[in-house]
Amino acid sequence: MPVPAPQLGSYQYVPETKENLDWADLATIDLSKYGTPEGKKELAQELLDALRNKGFFYVKNFNISQERVDRQFALGREFYELPLEEKLKYVPDLDAGKFNGYTPAGRYVINPQSGLKDQIEIWNMPKFNGHFPQAYPALIQSHLAEIEEFARSLHSEVLDPLFVLLAIALELPEDYFTNLHVYEQKSEDHLRYMKYGKYTPEENAKLNLWTPGHTDLGSFTLLFRQPVAALQIRDPAHNEWKWVKPQDGTLTVNACDALSFLTGGYVRSTIHRVNVPPKDQQHVDRLGLLYFSRPHNDVTLATVVESPVLQREGYTKNEFEQTGNHVPTMEEWTFAKQKWQRQIKRSDDKNHRNAVILPGFQEKVYEDVSVAA
Template sequence: MPVPVPQFGTFNYVPETKEELDWAELVTVDLGQLGTPEGKKQQADILISAVREKGFFYVKNFGISQARVDRQFALGKDFYELPLEEKLKYVPQGLDEGQFNGYVPAGRRFIDQELKIKDQIEIYNIPKFNGDFAHNHPAVVADRLAEVEEFARSLHTEVLDPLFVLLAIALELPEDYFTQIHQYQVKSEDHLRYMRYSKYPPEINAKLKNWSYGHTDLGSFTLLFRQPVAALQIKYPSTNEWKWVKPQDATLTVNACDALQFLTAGYVKSTIHRVTVPPKDQQHVDRLGLLYFSRPHNDVKLATIQDSPVLQREGYVQNEFEESGNPVPTMEEWTFAKQKWQRTKAGSVKKDHATATILPGFNEKIHA
């Protein structure tokens, strides 16, 4: 008899680690409490405290079922089980120049220069479904593209729009201030990502400090769906300590990114984070991630918001570009400048790359 094939939608999560780790103490934004002005104000206070003090926070009651999330993890798993030669057909032209939609293969960068150990990180990015981007995918994705689109769009309506409303309230701006510059139908470099960190042999893990080095994301908010392989760490801006981020049931993990830091002149912190070597009881499995990267419209200038009474009162009135007298980039200019820096094969832990000038007025920093 033929062996039954599991239907699309099944995904088995590995058990959580039993090791005692130094977990970050993160707050939770409850989107189920936004039905009243009082509820909105309470959750806005929680959000602004989180993005100023820690950068990461949890979100619950976001209206997307676990079954739908599981199906996306299953799709990512199916994609990464394709032969490498098939996946390589979807590498974007101009990858070294900052293009990123499609497949980014592993092994492009050293994560340990001295030992010559390369990364084992694979990425598959799917752009917006708004007519501005071509969609060319392998059959395992193309056959389910309508479901992928529905899922991506729901992240805007169910998660991002409410978070942007709360951020606007916290900054004493009109509630639609940020939703107006993050409309799904307008061109921006948002994307849904399936990401795999393939396991290393134990003898390699024993030599490694991290699987990826400390960095910030370049957009507005990054949404990270729960997966139980502990490896994500954040750097507290107040103490410079690295803390583990614990997977929480029925939540999203969210972090603030560069664009919000520029728009608020540093009032909102772009979160420094990394993926480190998992605990020993989870090192035998691959780490599959499901993420969404939100970014302002391509034509938005990343100048400090001058309409916020909060920023004015607190003295957050100029970002790095403005203080240095250099041109303030648009989101499109910032995206491709930083993506080029991130994607180049020359990228490594070398100091000259880690502290490179992304655009005049902004130099990267070492966050290892």
């Protein structure tokens, strides 16, 4: 049952855009079918098709009420209304790749010609399993029991079923991937409140993007529905950018680097970016509620050669294995990529965008994002 907590004001979502955007055609995984062997088998194939064809998909009927989701959005809103000097007390060592706590805006020049910097603020909260001492402002501390219950429910109600379905699809024991993602074990998962601060119309006119094309470093990323259109995915079939439409009562989920490594590239780590919102939504901030799932820190990111599917399809070596380099643990991979991501940088810095994260893996440039046409 949800944990009682102090009162929060209601959360009001902004109206959806009226612009006719080029929306991505994404599959929806309906977890109401999960309760039977036949339903699992059907969903496993649907999940595999979604992962292979798009890499992004929706999930619905995941047994977390909209009221509980709304409360997390309300907490995120209240957190970002705290004075900056209060939030700055919780900044980790970003240069060392640390990420739990508060990341202030302005570390990334997104328009070198004008010097415009990002207006993205991030608040990350690690697993509540005893492995991660974390300081919290009074606002968060007073709701911590509720936040923990919410984070844990994302594992039991969303992630565990998805990992079971993936195992079935790859003809592995059903608990194969859940055993790599046990909540009580040490892993760098985190729940995130994320704010994209609005720009003026004049500033937006100078921008192509708010965040360039990238992949996430873990297993699955969960993104709760919010109506400011900005997320785009690169459709792997034609390498075209498509907008991701907010769907009522759903989570948007994408596959990430760790799953790609574990499956020898059979599951794609999906390329996505954050575009400038349509003009009828540029006057508001964009608040995000996300969860980043990652395997245990000590998991070696080698291809799961036990999978008959991967053997049949010829996906038996990932980038590290193909080049004969050391295959990193999840902990090594996490902090190498986070250190790269958190560097103070410019959007036109090709050396950064093509950096070797670890021997055997070089980052890729997915588009030129320096200036608007």
